[in-house]
Amino acid sequence: MSRKLPMLCVLLLALALVACLAGTQRGIQGNAYVSTARPAIVMQAKNLPMLTGGEGSCNLAWAGGLSGVPVRVWLAVYGSGKFADALAIVAQADVIHGWYWDDDFDRPFSVDNEDEIMGTVKFHASTYIVESGHDPFSGIVGISESSSPVRWIVRSYAARCNFNESKIILQYREPLPEHLAASQPLMGQTDWMRAFAQRARNAFTLETTSENRLGIVRCYADTVRWRYMDQRFLGTISRYDPLVSF
Numbered sequence: 001m002s003r004k005l006p007m008l009c010v011l012l013l014a015l016a017l018v019a020c021l022a023g024t025q026r027g028i029q030g031n032a033y034v035s036t037a038r039p040a041i042v043m044q045a046k047n048l049p050m051l052t053g054g055e056g057s058c059n060l061a062w063a064g065g066l067s068g069v070p071v072r073v074w075l076a077v078y079g080s081g082k083f084a085d086a087l088a089i090v091a092q093a094d095v096i097h098g099w100y101w102d103d104d105f106d107r108p109f110s111v112d113n114e115d116e117i118m119g120t121v122k123f124h125a126s127t128y129i130v131e132s133g134h135d136p137f138s139g140i141v142g143i144s145e146s147s148s149p150v151r152w153i154v155r156s157y158a159a160r161c162n163f164n165e166s167k168i169i170l171q172y173r174e175p176l177p178e179h180l181a182a183s184q185p186l187m188g189q190t191d192w193m194r195a196f197a198q199r200a201r202n203a204f205t206l207e208t209t210s211e212n213r214l215g216i217v218r219c220y221a222d223t224v225r226w227r228y229m230d231q232r233f234l235g236t237i238s239r240y241d242p243l244v245s246f
Helices: 004-022 191-202
Strands: 026-029 032-036 040-045 050-060 069-079 087-095 099-101 111-118 121-131 151-161 166-175 204-208 237-239
Touching: 026 050, 026 069, 032 069, 032 087, 040 069, 040 087, 040 166, 087 099, 111 191, 121 166, 121 191, 151 191, 166 191, 191 204
Parallel strands: none
Antiparallel strands: 026 032, 032 040, 040 204, 050 069, 069 087, 087 166, 099 237, 111 121, 121 151, 151 166
């Protein structure tokens, strides 16, 4: 019995390690982004093909220092690959320990700012305009960095989780219509804006998943312009006060 005990301990440790690894998978499965922990969720855009999906990283600037803070991002981008059509993005971003995502803020000139429930998650939603210059996703729809800038109207949803160290982002885009481009700033709660917000809401599905889900693929989203991934898409972060928080 004493000889079997060490082998049994090794087996139990190996099984525990496999369970831990299986419980923290993040990546792509089929047409969806999947996270099996913190939170365990499946997200995708409905009725749109995936253009790219996977993970990447960036350094996020913050107000208290000159150097960037490393952030890991997992995402999937959906659409036809043409600027003229709708574009949808699902993403999850994690900051390193000791940092947290700030409250989802109302961007300057954003409208129709409100809380919405999608699936079982409470998101803060807002509508605003995004220009293609220095946008991480513009290359995916064929806009080169030397092209004349174009603009989208965007409905964005954001939710913090895992003690605010993780953030879920859903973003729906359409080319900015001429009647809105000619009437700046945006006016909220018009018939067109309400219809746009409904299209954005209907573009996504969210559901929970089990921690032992299999078949998740890890890959690098190489068509995303990661050098432009910053607070304009992700939001802002802050550092915990070590004298108070630890």
